Amino acid sequence: MNIIHPAHVPGYALRAIPPLTALLAFERAATQLSFRRAARDLSLSPSAISHQIRGLEAQFGVKLFVRGARSVRLTADGERYLAKVAVALATLQDAGRDMLQHRRDASSELWISSLPFFTSAVLLPALPDFKRRHPALTLRIEATHQYADFNSSRVDVAIRYGREHSTGLKFEPLVTVKGLPVCAPALVKQGLRTPEDLSREVLIHLTTQPRAWPAWLKEAGLSHLVPRGHLWLDSVPAMLEAAEHGLGVTLAMAPLIKTRPGYGKRLVAPFAFEGAYHETIYLVSRTEQARDRRIGALRKWIMEAVARAK
Incomplete structure (x- = not known):
C-alpha cells in the first residue's frame, strides 16, 4: 500500500x-x-x-x-x-x-505621484522648464491623494502631506502650507467680513480632509459655529471652482493658492484672521536612489518650482 x-x-x-x-x-x-x-x-x-x-x-x-x-x-x-x-x-x-529597478535604469521615464493641487499649482506651470533642461526624460505625473506604494509601483518620487515613518524612504520638506478661507468677491460684497459671518455661508469641504474646516474654526474660536450648509467635493480644483462660482467658502492651500490664475479677482480671501496651524508637504523618494542622477534632476526641478510658487 x-x-x-x-x-x-x-x-x-x-x-x-x-x-x-x-x-x-x-x-x-x-x-x-x-x-x-x-x-x-x-x-x-x-x-x-x-x-x-x-x-x-x-x-x-x-x-x-x-x-x-x-x-x-x-x-x-x-x-x-x-x-x-x-x-x-x-x-x-x-x-x-x-525588477522595477532594472526597468527604471533602462528607462527614460520618471514617475511622480503628487497631490492634485500641488500638481496644478506648482508642477504643471514648471513643465516647460523641465522639458527644456531634460529633453530626453519623460515625466508621468499621477495627481492623487492616495499614498504612493514605493514597494509595488513604478513611482520614483511622491509629494505628500505629513512625514510618516517608512523604512527605506527619504523625506525632504518642500513647503509649509496653511488653510486659507477663500470665496468669490460677490460674497464679500454681500457682507462676508469676519469668520463669524460663516454662519450665513455654505462651507465647501474636501472629502479626504473632513477635519480641515473644524480645525480652522477651532483656531478661530468658533468650534460651535453652524454654517448655512455644507458641500463636499473630491478634489481641490473642484472646490476652488465651486468657490469661484459663489457656491460657498472653501479652504485653499496658502501660499500656493497665489499661483492660481484669477486669484485676487475671481477668488479672494475675505478675512484678516490667519490661523497658526500648518502642515508640511514633503518630497518622498527611495534612499537607495539617492545617487540616481535622474532623481537628482527631478528633485532640483521640483524644489526650484516650489520656490517660484511661494
Missing part, C-alpha cells in the same frame, strides 16, 4: 499560504498596531483590514490580535507569525524592487 504524504498532493502546500492582500493587511496592522493606520497605508478602509485579519484568524484557528476599545496588540501567535511574514514580504519586496 502506497502512502502519499499530504505535502506531495498538488496544491496542498499552497493551502497554508493566505492571499497576499491578507498578509499585507496583517503586516501593516501588526507593525503599526493600528487598523486605521494600516488602512491608510494600503488605501483601504479599517473594516477591510479587520475583515482580512479575521480571515487569517479563521484560517489558522488562532487569535492574532487582542482588540481593545482604542488599540490593538499582538498575541503570542501574532508575534510569531509577524516575524515570519515580515521576512517573506521583505523577500518579495526585494525581488520586485530588483
Whole structure:
C-alpha cells in the first residue's frame, strides 16, 4: 500500500499560504498596531483590514490580535507569525524592487505621484522648464491623494502631506502650507467680513480632509459655529471652482493658492484672521536612489518650482 504524504498532493502546500492582500493587511496592522493606520497605508478602509485579519484568524484557528476599545496588540501567535511574514514580504519586496529597478535604469521615464493641487499649482506651470533642461526624460505625473506604494509601483518620487515613518524612504520638506478661507468677491460684497459671518455661508469641504474646516474654526474660536450648509467635493480644483462660482467658502492651500490664475479677482480671501496651524508637504523618494542622477534632476526641478510658487 502506497502512502502519499499530504505535502506531495498538488496544491496542498499552497493551502497554508493566505492571499497576499491578507498578509499585507496583517503586516501593516501588526507593525503599526493600528487598523486605521494600516488602512491608510494600503488605501483601504479599517473594516477591510479587520475583515482580512479575521480571515487569517479563521484560517489558522488562532487569535492574532487582542482588540481593545482604542488599540490593538499582538498575541503570542501574532508575534510569531509577524516575524515570519515580515521576512517573506521583505523577500518579495526585494525581488520586485530588483525588477522595477532594472526597468527604471533602462528607462527614460520618471514617475511622480503628487497631490492634485500641488500638481496644478506648482508642477504643471514648471513643465516647460523641465522639458527644456531634460529633453530626453519623460515625466508621468499621477495627481492623487492616495499614498504612493514605493514597494509595488513604478513611482520614483511622491509629494505628500505629513512625514510618516517608512523604512527605506527619504523625506525632504518642500513647503509649509496653511488653510486659507477663500470665496468669490460677490460674497464679500454681500457682507462676508469676519469668520463669524460663516454662519450665513455654505462651507465647501474636501472629502479626504473632513477635519480641515473644524480645525480652522477651532483656531478661530468658533468650534460651535453652524454654517448655512455644507458641500463636499473630491478634489481641490473642484472646490476652488465651486468657490469661484459663489457656491460657498472653501479652504485653499496658502501660499500656493497665489499661483492660481484669477486669484485676487475671481477668488479672494475675505478675512484678516490667519490661523497658526500648518502642515508640511514633503518630497518622498527611495534612499537607495539617492545617487540616481535622474532623481537628482527631478528633485532640483521640483524644489526650484516650489520656490517660484511661494
